[in-house]
Amino acid sequence: MLDFLQQSLPVADWVEGFTDWLTRTFAGFFSALQHGGQFLMDGMTGLLTVIPPLLFIVVLTAAAFFISNKKWGLTLFTLIGLLFIYNQGLWSDLMSTVTLVLLSSVLSIIIGVPLGILMAKKETAKTIITPILDFMQTMPGFVYLIPAVAFFGIGMVPGVFASVIFALPPTVRFTNLGIRQIPKELVEASDSFGGTGRQKLFKLELPLAKSTILAGINQTTMLALSMVVIASMIGAPGLGRGVLSALQRAQVGNGFVNGLALVILAIIVDRFTQNINKPKQQAKKTAASRKKIGGIIAAAAAVLLLLGAFALNGNNQASKGTINLSYVEWDTEVASTHVVGEVLKEMGYDVNLTPLDNAIMWESVVNGESDGMVSAWLPNTHQAQYAQYKDQVEDLGVNLEGAKVGLVVPDYMDVESIEDLSDQANQTITGIEPGAGVVNAAEKTVQEYPNLADWHVATSSSGAMTVALGQAIQTKQPIVITGWSPHWMFAKYGLKYLEDPKGAMGQAETIHTIVRKGLKEDQPDAYNVLDNFNWTQKDMEDVMLAINDGENPEDAAKDWVKAHPDQVNDWKK
């Protein structure tokens, strides 16, 4: 017994083993789902983005007008809110988000309503399902991302998977509640006339529970919306990505605009679903307005279909194919990946750039979901990932020399070496994302230096770290950060690396380009560009500074590509 208390149970290993087994056993099934889902979602997003935004806004505004029973509040809000999103250039992100929310909600309904009915009919089912629902609702949404990536790789499919798990419970609960709340006498009445179970369900229970079920569905859509931001960590496109990258790069303004767009979408979705749920005023009246709404929807659908047909005809430009590049939301990688992406675009490729978490980025190249990345810091920072995956990817070599990681302090602090640290900065090293290589190196460093025995590494995000640094420097407070170059912060503030006599943070590093196996056969031209891509710290810092001064990454990359035609041509050879 005491033994049992002293030895921790290998629960993590069990779960790991189980997930691996699932992934292996159902690999075919998952990949079919992944491809089918991806195709469906791309098609849907494509269709939604093909419709001219302004026309779409008009249609939605008209729908809002009729759905809200000709009230001006919601109508105006819809119009102004959507125009704002369009004006901020977030329209295609919005459409991706809508696709994600719509699919998650629809799936939740398809799975949830039958489950709710089962729960209401069978006590045993209720006893079994209720704790599972509690578990699903309280488990942090992040946790679902891990198996989602293992099963479905990166992109929208795992996002939907995670959202469904997270958003399903309200629909199930409310369906169960709605059916159980029906007065017993009515159920007895149906039975006493010899109604079958099916007749009872469709003629009595579902119609009466409808408004409760719709309330649950409304909750579900809201939860799916909240998962959108979290799912963007595993590459789900949409507004969430903007929020996340704003967080990682500490851009208050960008975060606010993306967040506001989500709020507008949430309010519109919420009011739409609530208004559908309005109880009948008078049967005849609603029948008339139903016809109206039906007419509007039909007309809108016709318009959309026409447009879709046009668009598909017009969209058949020859494309050389699609290249998926993934990267980590560090300022260095944002710069380099956008530049490479820009070059590939000019060559006629469709390029998707997906920001991911570090470990997931590696994994996505391993499974071939990303064609490559230019963000592998070797030999030290990404040592763990490289060791794990090096046989499953192709290393195209260095794209930037002399990158360096280390512990960095402001130059007003009188420490020169890691060994001089004692009790400064609350004995805290301010780090970045928990999965990042530099954080692992810092943790190793803390263990190797005896004087750091009481120190710990506080993880946050790259953006949060630079904000904390800026604040410390403003107030002349001591701070120790996990730093790396090239980085714009060295241009902006007076900083210095601490000497690392034990070499625990690694020596000067190089950034490598890593691509999936088989890219050379599939896309030789793109492979060639990735293979030739290399530049200097100076180049990179130019782009980084431009981005940090508020230019958007794509434009900064374009400017740099324009300014360095010779270098770019060298890559294309």
Place this chain on the structure above:
Amino acid sequence: MSKVKVEQLTKIFGKRQQQALAMIKENKDKTEILEKTGATVGVYDASFEVNEGEIFVVMGLSGSGKSTMIRLLNRLIDPTSGEIYIDGQDIAKMDKEELREVRRHKINMVFQNFGLFPHRTILENTEYGLEVRGVPKEERQQLAEQALDNSGLLSFKDQFPSQLSGGMQQRVGLARALANDPEILLMDEAFSALDPLIRREMQDELLDLQSNVQKTIIFITHDLNEALRIGDRIALMKDGQIMQIGTGEEILTHPANQYVRDFVEDVDRSKVLTAQNIMVPALTANIEVDGPNVALNRMRKEEVSMLLVVDRKRKLKGSLTADSALEARRKNLPLSDVIDKNVRTIPKDMLVTDIFNLIFDSPTPLAVVEGDRLEGVVIRGSVLESLADHQEEEGVTVDA
């Protein structure tokens, strides 16, 4: 041959039913069994027969098991043991399919709170039974409209239940059951949720209906008067067991045991009856505000030909006959000019035997007063009734 025959029907809810059964045999009461075993006795060892075309009333206080009983008859609740024969078939042993057929064609139910579907119109409610049977739409609507027409509700067919009064809703509930043309009608406290006036109306309607359609009706109520008005035979239940079955007359005259006797509101013989035990509320006109028209109106409504007249403090002023009220209306006089101030009054604690002597030569009811405040009136009928009971009881010993 009887239409419905129930033999040794028992229903126990909950766990440890064997133990509960054993305790019933020892004559333990319901609450004790519940405390000991956690099992509730719904119905225990009930046997009775209902004949074709009969209104059979099951009566009892709440918790006596009468609602469970009626639900056992169409197996909304499955019996623990016993047999229920309908037309000689034991429905307790039927499978789902056979049972469904019986419910669809033979036996229908009317509920206490009407059991109407709020999301369906009156017509859609009425045709429900036919709809689940799979009758084609045209035909079932025709039948449903016919049933609604019979209860005078056809004009409301496109309304929703919430737009109708309670009485109308219950008529719909009845029409819904009758649209199926069942042989047996189960009515579970069907009129309990209605106010007393509508209740009487519905009882009359049910009796009219019964004289036309000759259904077998099993009617549940907790109201003795209702049972006496409509029941051909009455079964009285207590704690899940049937105490007595018989006609209303039998139950009133030969109560099988103490419980039945108490239930039929037998007056406590340990006290001697006085005026206040037998008086009924007085019908009055207020001399300070009412005129002859109001008084006449009230007489018409209450179906009487005289009223007592009081002032605002309920002090007795006299009596008013219909003739004198008509006269006052003709001559445009106030009530005070036409009332008869000579009303016989008796005090509250006067004994019935003394009243007996007074009432025989009094043309008007006797006013029961306290001081000069009117409390009620004593009418001839109530005196006779009380005396008749009294004489009958002479031979019966009473547990004090």
